[in-house]
Amino acid sequence: MENLLAKSPETRTLPNGPATATPVLRLTDIEKIYQTKTIETVALNRVNMTINRGEFVSIMGPSGCGKSTLLSLMGLLDEPTSGTIEIDGRAVQSFSDRELAGLRNLKIGFVFQSYHLINDLAVLDNVELPLLYRSGMSGKERRQRALNALDKVGLSARTTHFPSQLSGGQRQRVAIARALVGGPEIILADEPTGNLDSVMGEEIMALLLDLNRNEGTTIVMVTHDEQQARKTQRLIRLFDGSQVG
Numbered sequence: 001m002e003n004l005l006a007k008s009p010e011t012r013t014l015p016n017g018p019a020t021a022t023p024v025l026r027l028t029d030i031e032k033i034y035q036t037k038t039i040e041t042v043a044l045n046r047v048n049m050t051i052n053r054g055e056f057v058s059i060m061g062p063s064g065c066g067k068s069t070l071l072s073l074m075g076l077l078d079e080p081t082s083g084t085i086e087i088d089g090r091a092v093q094s095f096s097d098r099e100l101a102g103l104r105n106l107k108i109g110f111v112f113q114s115y116h117l118i119n120d121l122a123v124l125d126n127v128e129l130p131l132l133y134r135s136g137m138s139g140k141e142r143r144q145r146a147l148n149a150l151d152k153v154g155l156s157a158r159t160t161h162f163p164s165q166l167s168g169g170q171r172q173r174v175a176i177a178r179a180l181v182g183g184p185e186i187i188l189a190d191e192p193t194g195n196l197d198s199v200m201g202e203e204i205m206a207l208l209l210d211l212n213r214n215e216g217t218t219i220v221m222v223t224h225d226e227q228q229a230r231k232t233q234r235l236i237r238l239f240d241g242s243q244v245g
Contacts, residue, residue: 023089024185024218025051025074030083032069032241043069044080045241051186056212056219058229061238067222068190070238074220075108075188076100088185105133109179113191115171117163117178123150124159127178134182149177152215153207169200176207180217187211189221193228205231 032044044066051057051074059067072078073085076092085092087107092100110116117126128146131137150156153173163171172192179187189208193201205228211217221232229235237244 022053023050024053024087025220026084026086026089027074028084028086030070030073030080030085032066032073032078033081042241044073047083047238047241047243049236049243051218051220053185053218054212054216055234056209056232057221057234057236058232059220059222059236059238060224060226060229065238066241067238071188071190071220071222074186075110076104101133105130105182107185109182109184109187111172111175111179111187111189111192113194115163115175115195117171117174119163121162122159123155123161123163123166123174126163126174127181130178130182145181146177149181150174152180152211153177167200168196169203172196172200172204173207176204176211180211186218186220189219191222191224193223193225201225201228 027047027049030044030047031042034041034043047066047070059070061067069078073080076085076087079093087103092103095103118129121129124143124146127149128142131142131145134142147156147159150159153176155170155173155177158166158170158174163174166174172195176187176192179189192208193204196204208219208221209231212219219232221229223229
């Protein structure tokens with residue numbers, strides 16, 4: 001795995017980010033086609049994009065345009081019909097299922113609209129969960145990393161609470177802490193404010209912006225909110241599976 005995860009030396013200048021940035025994720029000529037016996041649906045059509053370390057990129061488009069499909073491919077949860085996905089300069093198409101799972105665990109953090117927390121686990125245990133798949137990490141180190149992640153999202157006082165005892169905004173903060181706990185290269189957020197009211201949504205957006213600007217966290221966010229999208233460094237638009245901006 002170590003060679004497969006080696007970083008690419010390539011850099012380029014960003015207009016709204018650091019002076020130089022290393023490409024973390026690159027998609028080249030990505031197509032995703034779903035087929036049944038009678039219908040062929042093109043979900044993504046020759047999408048090309050590069051996400052650089054330290055960027056905050058938003059993806060917008062009408063329902064059904066391929067946004068969530070694109071995020072699933074970026075997160076290695078699905079495979080493209082054709083095209084190439086590179087993580088840190090390494091094409092992942094030849095990776096085994098085990099290598100892909102390890103890559104997701106080490107490099108990618110996920111934040112979902114519906115939180116995906118385990119209701120029977122306390123907050124601290126929910127955040128610690130991804131680290132259970134890290135070999136060679138002690139229980140003490142896992143616990144400390146989880147505490148540090150909760151501190152970053154302002155929930156140090158809620159470690160023993162259960163998800164049902166939290167507000168929607170607090171549950172999303174727990175989900176963000178869980179995404180951060182493994183020190184990922186990139187966080188993929190699918191409508192992270194979609195289930196929240198406007199006040200809570202602004203709080204979560206402010207947290208994501210802070211993580212990007214002050215922690216250097218790379219974030220790709222799917223959103224329907226034009227106002228929030230315009231706060232990010234770059235806006236990509238999809239329409240009928242094609243990139244239009």
